[in-house]
Amino acid sequence: MGRPVSKNTKSEALTIRLDPKTRFILDYMARFRGQTITTVVERAILAAAANTVISRSDGYDDHEITWQNLWxxxxxxxxxxxxxxxxxxxxxxxxxxxxxxxxxxxxxxxxxxxxxxxxxxxxxxxxxxxxxxxxxxxxxxxxxxxxxxxxxxxxxxAKLQPPKWPVERSAPTPEKSGGNFSRDPDDDIPF
Incomplete structure (x- = not known):
C-alpha cells in the first residue's frame, strides 16, 4: 500500500478591501458556481492572466510572453x-x-x-x-x-559539486580570432 499524499502545499493569505457591492458579487459567483470565494478569485486571476500577453519582435521573428513563460x-x-x-x-x-x-x-x-x-x-x-x-x-x-x-x-x-570558478578561458583559435592564415586572398576583394 502506498503512502498517503500529504497536503503540504504552501499558500499565502491575501487581504483585499471590497466595497459591499463587489463583495456581494463575489459571494454570488461563489454560490452560483458551487465554489469557495478563494477558487472564484483564483480562476478569475487565471482568466485575466491568460489574456495578458506581451508581444515582442526582435527583428527576426515575433513572439509572445505570458506568465507561463516566466513561471x-x-x-x-x-x-x-x-x-x-x-x-x-x-x-x-x-x-x-x-x-x-x-x-x-x-x-x-x-x-x-x-x-x-x-x-x-x-x-x-x-x-x-x-x-x-x-x-x-x-x-x-x-x-x-x-x-x-x-x-x-x-x-x-549543501552537498553539491560547485562549478569551476573562475571560468578558465581557452586561448582563441585562429578561426575564432580572425587569424586564419589559410584564407582565400579573393575574400579581400570588395565586389
Missing part, C-alpha cells in the same frame, strides 16, 4: 525571468541581481549562453543572493572572484 517552481528562477522583461518594469535591485547572476553564470546556468538554469544551484544560492552581491561589491577590488568562492562554499555545504 517556475524555483523562486529565484521566477525572479530572474521577470527581471529580464522590460515591460514588467524591473527595479534597480532586480536588474542588479540579474547582472550579478550573468557575471557569475556558472553558478546559475548550464552554459555561457545562459538559456537553461541550474535550479538546484539557484535554490541554494537565491535566499542569500543579496549577501553574495554585497560581498562582491565589498571585495571585488581585492578579490574579484571572492563572491564566487563564497557561493562555491555554500554549494559544498
Amino acid at each position: 517556475d517552481v524555483s523562486e529565484g528562477v521566477r525572479a530572474l525571468e521577470v527581471s529580464k522583461v522590460a515591460e514588467l518594469i524591473p527595479t534597480f535591485e532586480e536588474e542588479r541581481r540579474l547582472a550579478f547572476v550573468r557575471t557569475h553564470w556558472p553558478f546559475f546556468f548550464t552554459g555561457e549562453s545562459k538559456r537553461s538554469y541550474l535550479n538546484h544551484y539557484v535554490d541554494v544560492l537565491w535566499p542569500r543572493i543579496d549577501e553574495f552581491i554585497q560581498l562582491h561589491e565589498d571585495i571585488k577590488h581585492e578579490d574579484y572572484y571572492g563572491a564566487g568562492k563564497a557561493m562555491a562554499e555554500a554549494l559544498k555545504n
